[in-house]
Amino acid sequence: MSRIIIVLVLFALVMLTATMTVGLSLGDLQATVRDFRHVSAKIADAERRYTDATDQLPALRDERDELAAAMQLAEWHRLLGIATALVVILVNSIVVTYFIGTGRWCREVSETYQLDAQFVAESIALKRRAIPWSVIGTTAIIVTVALGGSADPTATGRLDRESFWASAHLTAAILAIVIVAACFYVQWIKVGDNVVVIQKIMDAVARKQSERQRAGQTSA
Numbered sequence: 001m002s003r004i005i006i007v008l009v010l011f012a013l014v015m016l017t018a019t020m021t022v023g024l025s026l027g028d029l030q031a032t033v034r035d036f037r038h039v040s041a042k043i044a045d046a047e048r049r050y051t052d053a054t055d056q057l058p059a060l061r062d063e064r065d066e067l068a069a070a071m072q073l074a075e076w077h078r079l080l081g082i083a084t085a086l087v088v089i090l091v092n093s094i095v096v097t098y099f100i101g102t103g104r105w106c107r108e109v110s111e112t113y114q115l116d117a118q119f120v121a122e123s124i125a126l127k128r129r130a131i132p133w134s135v136i137g138t139t140a141i142i143v144t145v146a147l148g149g150s151a152d153p154t155a156t157g158r159l160d161r162e163s164f165w166a167s168a169h170l171t172a173a174i175l176a177i178v179i180v181a182a183c184f185y186v187q188w189i190k191v192g193d194n195v196v197v198i199q200k201i202m203d204a205v206a207r208k209q210s211e212r213q214r215a216g217q218t219s220a
Contacts, residue, residue, distance in 0.1 A: 002192045005098075008091045009184040015084040016177050022077045023173065029074055030163060033153045036067040071154065081148055088141045088180055092134040095187045099127040102194055109201055113208045122197045130190035137183035144169065144176040 026032070043060050106123040109115070151165035 002188065002195055005091075005095065005188055005191050008087075008094065009188060012084070012087045012091050012184070013177075013181060015080070015087055016180065019077065019080045019084045020173055020177065022073065022080060023170075026070065026074055026077060029071075029151075030153050030166065032067055032070045032074075036064065036071060039064045039067065074152070074154065078148070078152065081145060085141045085145045089138050091184070092138045092187075095191065096131055096134050098191065099130055099194065102198060103127050106197065106201060109205060113205050115201065115204050115208070119197060119201050119204070123194060126190050126194045126197065130187050130194075133183040133186045133190075137180045137187075140172075140176045140179040140183075144172040147172045 039060055043057065043064060046057055046060070103123050107120050110117065110120050147165060147169040151169040
């Protein structure tokens with residue numbers, strides 16, 4: 001299980017890095033949107049009636065296309081950000097589900113074979129230490145996505161306060177990568193420790209079964 005977790009974690013971190021890279025390549029998206037609207041307005045005005053900008057229409061259209069391409073990159077950043085958030089949440093959810101499921105398995109097997117209660121205690125302790133990190137990682141990525149939505153001028157339609165939200169989104173994104181990576185690392189360690197606990201239980205069960213077999217052969 002720990003190998004599956006590490007693969008998923010690495011995939012999520014790669015997506016986080018890719019999303020950050022695309023986001024940084026956008027530059028000042030607010031300025032891009034502002035310029036796009038300004039150029040589009042000049043083109044529309046020149047096409048409706050003859051103005052001084054009529055002779056500049058080819059150049060204006062080229063500029064508009066360049067700005068539109070930059071805005072299209074922003075669309076890819078949004079989609080990639082949503083996909084990355086879903087992957088991060090999925091990985092955290094898998095870890096939580098894993099600990100809940102294995103915790104119940106440890107308890108049921110220990111009760112069935114009357115094993116040392118320390119096994120169950122260790123499993124519960126690992127679960128309690130791991131799940132809060134899942135919540136922290138999930139919260140960090142959700143906050144980052146929410147700030148990204150507030151910073152997006154194409155989504156909000158505003159160009160007055162986005163500079164603040166853009167800075168907040170960038171700061172949150174940097175912190176999110178660090179926080180999520182730290183959360184994943186702790187969870188991976190706890191999953192590995194839980195695998196050790198499960199192996200101890202399986203070894204104890206094997207000893208119990210062997211003792212029962214020997215007892216049965218002796219009585220026979």
